[in-house]
Amino acid sequence: MDPLFEIALEPAAKGARGLYDQIRAAILDGRLRPGARLPATRKSAAFFGVSRNTAVDAYDRLLSEGFIVARRGSGTYVTERPPLAPRVAPDPGGAPDKRLNPFWLRPDIVADIGFWRDEADSSTLPAGEPALDFRPRLVDSRLFPFELFRRASAAQLRRLERKPASYKSPQGNQGSYALRAAIVEHIGVTRAVVCRADDLIITSGAQQAFDLLARTLVTPGKSVVAIEDPGYPPMRVAFAAAGAKLAPVAIDAEGLVVDQIPPGAAVICVCPSHQFPLGVAMSARRRAALLAFARRTGAVIIEDDYDGEFRFDGGSLAALRTADAADQVCYVGTFSKCMLPALRLGFIVAPGWAVRTLTAAKNCLDWHCPTPVQAGVATFIAEGHLMRHVRKMREVYRARRALLLDRLGRDFGAWLAPVPSCYGMHVAAAARAALDFDAVAEGLAGRGVKLHSFSRYYLGAPAAEGVIFGYGVVDLGEIERGLALLRRALAG
């Protein structure tokens, strides 16, 4: 046993949470002094009765929060000047602050933009039990070829050095030409979307694309924006924030119910390949009706193609944005699913009439995305790494999806019916029986299973009940374990 533990830490508070909390508290109150060397993670793991990985995670968190530093080949030390204890922001509980735009204080907006808020909850889990995370739209970064990306980035950073200043001044533009050219090739191959580099606007992920489109296409207080219901809550926040009047439109087995779109809708947001979150692919008939509507009324269609790279059997429909529809459709793509959300890169394939204004608005938002990231991703695509990674991940997801659908069919027939889909990284399953899936999901959360029920995705009253099984970060074993826990919960 390392003597440090005996001096500085209370052996009472064991477990994963104890490990992080104890070391942090000991640093803050001075029991562990600046410069003190921490025991190896192996020893900490043994002392706290947790797995080595758990100890590594706790050390990583302390490292990223600035409490400890790692010196290569020499160990881990308490920093010379530990950060101040984080202060918890006071809950606005009382009267809202009058200095703030009241929009952001609306409870529905707070809930919708807080969509990912349960994110950090895993730290409250019992020791040794990693979360089984079935939330959709998550990506397992441990499968990402970091070494290749690092090399691509470093090479690009080296090129930046030789450029004179004005090339990199905060000028407004649509994004790096090299990246736009690479995207043209990529979406041509993976999505049969044919466009030119000049049709593209690089954005900070799909979320900024939504915000940018909302701000350029919506006239505040006037424009009606039709959205899918259920849909992706943070997307509707972007449109609401821009002053749009949201018009929720139902989804059926053929996708968006086009007949329900209000005649005066200026914008229609839709995920035709893989409806979020239900997973339905929009039928050919509906696509034709939607495009005809847009041509007739002048409405603009926003196609959110968030996981279009991952297409499985049975999917014959490509993107809605074909060459014929180029004037009606703003196509939104993202590198958050096929690479990593942490890169914050996405793009819009925009109609010619919108490019100039989208560029001006992007300049107002933040000029452009960071050059090193744009350059790194451009090289990563151009050298073929992205296609190789997509092919690899497609097989990983195919296996997870197959297992999930098999088990749902075999063990959950009484409760759940999977919604047919042919793309992506999640499967939705609708309730067969009248069951409170919110309560089921809440109960499972306490056991470390993160599973979303349908309800949080609805803007209007939920028209269906069920659950979403995202398989971006759960491997085959975790899928089995999670489903076993769900089955137990359903069987009551």
Add this chain to the structure above:
Amino acid sequence: MDPLFEIALEPAAKGARGLYDQIRAAILDGRLRPGARLPATRKSAAFFGVSRNTAVDAYDRLLSEGFIVARRGSGTYVTERPPLAPRVAPDPGGAPDKRLNPFWLRPDIVADIGFWRDEADSSTLPAGEPALDFRPRLVDSRLFPFELFRRASAAQLRRLERKPASYKSPQGNQGSYALRAAIVEHIGVTRAVVCRADDLIITSGAQQAFDLLARTLVTPGKSVVAIEDPGYPPMRVAFAAAGAKLAPVAIDAEGLVVDQIPPGAAVICVCPSHQFPLGVAMSARRRAALLAFARRTGAVIIEDDYDGEFRFDGGSLAALRTADAADQVCYVGTFSKCMLPALRLGFIVAPGWAVRTLTAAKNCLDWHCPTPVQAGVATFIAEGHLMRHVRKMREVYRARRALLLDRLGRDFGAWLAPVPSCYGMHVAAAARAALDFDAVAEGLAGRGVKLHSFSRYYLGAPAAEGVIFGYGVVDLGEIERGLALLRRALAG
């Protein structure tokens, strides 16, 4: 002479522009075939009668546009699949498209957000004459320690690999804790701004900080926002886009004329250390009056401290945002000046009552800034590289500033009076005589000198005439040459 030139290129079109244009055209029309090896830049320079640097720049541009590829140690080749010729976006000349929010089509907004649009003009310069770029807010990236930044970034990218997925999912947050902790230290030392990591929101540069503050502090159609006039045009676009009523307030020798602020102003935007663009430091008396105004009325002050790291002789006033003013002031900092604009990183030191809402709005805008960039900058700061770079650049700027002020005093006394200032990377000089400085600036642009006259910075009618001398990218020799050309123009 390389035989390629003789076959493929017309020797008639020489000069810098000719070099880029000719090679590009030859690739596009097939005279230079995919895989063909380009002559070394040395040979190209000789053939086109330009400097080696000019040839390197032209090759760099072709490289970044995807026309050619460099293979280490082997040379430069025409890419196998050259990009399509860029299409120039059609000028909206005719009736504005009804599908767009008319805000972005307003001529004043187009002009203000197009502030940097003359950026690319250097390519039209005569051969061998690089632009003398006196525009403010530009940074010479050739002086940046890229190798250190690359190493800091690579080390951080390596750490990302070991983290489970949920840590990097598109969760909303205020920015990486490590970066926020590093910023706390940095601004404590350089600006005497005392805050905690939890007071910080990381943004995509100062521009996103303005946009974020505008969207959270402005109630559309209602809030009055006082801005400095003259001021930074892209900042006022952000507030106008959020639906603010802009109230321009004059600047005198003591800075913002506080008495002119409308009594009902909800927000007051100000650069107290180094007014942009005039350079005045706000007097202690005015600072006290401004803070008293804010305390009395509940107005929020936005302090834009864009180049506060570069303080020279005579500057005794620190940031407006002291601990006492923490509840009234949102302090905006940026890494665009002390590091590089291409990184797109800035931050807000926010009052406690605004943190939660700013975080929600940041999530709606783009969730968070790219993790690799945040992590790289955090390490760059924590390892002391930023302070070393700032100290180095402070001496570089000090010398440029001294030369500029000396020459202005010696040679331009009849025309210009420098505005006293003690910070930054530019000096403003007011007109002594009634001269059309817009015409002077325009005339110089044709000779390769980029010099802004005051007029473009005003929202209201210009109250003063003069020119801005940015010295971020001009070295001592370039300052001499630029001033000589200006003198000739004035004397002419």
